[in-house]
Amino acid sequence: xxxxxxxxxxxxxxxxxxxxxxxxxxxxxxxxAGAGGLGCPAATYLAVAGVGRLTIIDSDKVEMTNLxxxxxxxxxxxxxxxxxxxxxxxGAMNPDLFIEDVCEVITGQNASALIGRAALIIDALDNxxxxxxxxxxxxEHGIPCIHGAVSGYDGHITTVIPGETxxxxxxxxxxxxxSEFPIIGTTAGIIGLMQAHEAIKFLTGxxxxxxxxxxxxxxxxxxxxxxxxxxxxxxxxxxxxxQGAGSERGEP
Amino acid sequence: MKITVRAFARFRxxxxxxxxxxxxxxxxxxxxxxxLASRSDESxxxxxxxxxxxxxxxxxxxxxxxxxxxxxxxxxxxEGDEVAIYPPVAGG
Ligand SMILES: [Zn+2]
Numbered sequence: 386x387x388x389x390x391x392x393x394x395x396x397x398x399x400x401x402x403x404x405x406x407x408x409x410x411x412x413x414x415x416x417x418a419g420a421g422g423l424g425c426p427a428a429t430y431l432a433v434a435g436v437g438r439l440t441i442i443d444s445d446k447v448e449m450t451n452l453x454x455x456x457x458x459x460x461x462x463x464x465x466x467x468x469x470x471x472x473x474x475x476g477a478m479n480p481d482l483f484i485e486d487v488c489e490v491i492t493g494q495n496a497s498a499l500i501g502r503a504a505l506i507i508d509a510l511d512n513x514x515x516x517x518x519x520x521x522x523x524x525e526h527g528i529p530c531i532h533g534a535v536s537g538y539d540g541h542i543t544t545v546i547p548g549e550t551x552x553x554x555x556x557x558x559x560x561x562x563x564s565e566f567p568i569i570g571t572t573a574g575i576i577g578l579m580q581a582h583e584a585i586k587f588l589t590g591x592x593x594x595x596x597x598x599x600x601x602x603x604x605x606x607x608x609x610x611x612x613x614x615x616x617x618x619x620x621x622x623x624x625x626x627x628q629g630a631g632s633e634r635g636e637p
Numbered sequence: 638m639k640i641t642v643r644a645f646a647r648f649r650x651x652x653x654x655x656x657x658x659x660x661x662x663x664x665x666x667x668x669x670x671x672x673l674a675s676r677s678d679e680s681x682x683x684x685x686x687x688x689x690x691x692x693x694x695x696x697x698x699x700x701x702x703x704x705x706x707x708x709x710x711x712x713x714x715x716e717g718d719e720v721a722i723y724p725p726v727a728g729g
Binding site for chain 1: 643646698723724727728
């Protein structure tokens with residue numbers, strides 16, 4: 386049940402998604418994997434939308450070079466854990482939420498335990514080994530995962546529903562290389578916000594999800610293209626006869 | 638025969654948005670990629686590694702259908718086909 390305060394706070398969106406939609410957001414547990422360029426905008430909008438429980442996973446500390454895009458982290462946070470910095474800001478924005486911070490690297494060993502029984506996962510990570518580990522754990526638990534990635538002016542996003550859509554490994558069987566990528570803050574902001582947007586639709590049952598569709602954002606001319614996707618029957622992560630066989634690929 | 642190439646992300650920067658290529662009848666996807674790679678050092682660098690193998694992470698679609706790595710060499714193109722090339726991004 387929503388409190389009077391909540392009905393007032395969210396009145397502008399309740400007018401759109403109804404009290405039932407707001408209650409769904411309140412009841413939801415969303416895991417945010419990554420509190421960086423994608424995770425900051427995604428977490429911000431999920432928090433102010435009233436998603437009741439957020440788990441933020443990131444092992445990094447805030448660095449000066451993060452500040453062009455990681456908007457939850459400020460000058461005063463340099464050297465602090467990103468998860469703590471993010472939890473404090475989000476808690477101040479919306480004190481009604483339950484926010485957990487987990488300062489760990491996501492690996493094949495811990496991914497399953499970290500995501501637990503969440504309703505939804507936001508893949509806002511910055512590298513494919515961790516993304517693959519998260520994908521496998523999400524498949525194992527049957528938890529939908531909204532994947533986003535960015536570099537420079539480019540970004541993409543898709544929603545993975547276990548057993549229904551192509552999984553991350555179906556779409557990207559081989560990891561794109563590169564560790565330090567150039568990035569314009571707004572590219573991460575746009576894709577991170579699209580991830581939050583997709584999450585809100587998923588949780589409230591509104592709109593149409595990016596299922597089996599890869600949305601490709603090109604910031605050069607602000608154009609959007611869709612690639613149609615399908616499951617790979619011999620996918621190392623979700624293929625019928627290879628279930629679980631891809632776990633070794635989750636190692637960093 | 639005319640083949641349309643739709644390039645995305647970094648690859649679009651290098652070869653342009655939509656490129657029309659004229660290839661001999663019966664050419665396969667590898668011939669198209671070789672033609673694209675020969676356009677510039679940057680183009681070659683994005684498509685193939687030091688050994689000359691097509692980079693594994695690149696996504697190829699022919700007429701909006703995904704081409705798997707194992708099928709890449711056996712795809713024969715036809716007049717009017719559209720090939721989309723997306724080198725995915727990974728950062729966050
Ligand atoms: Zn798969």
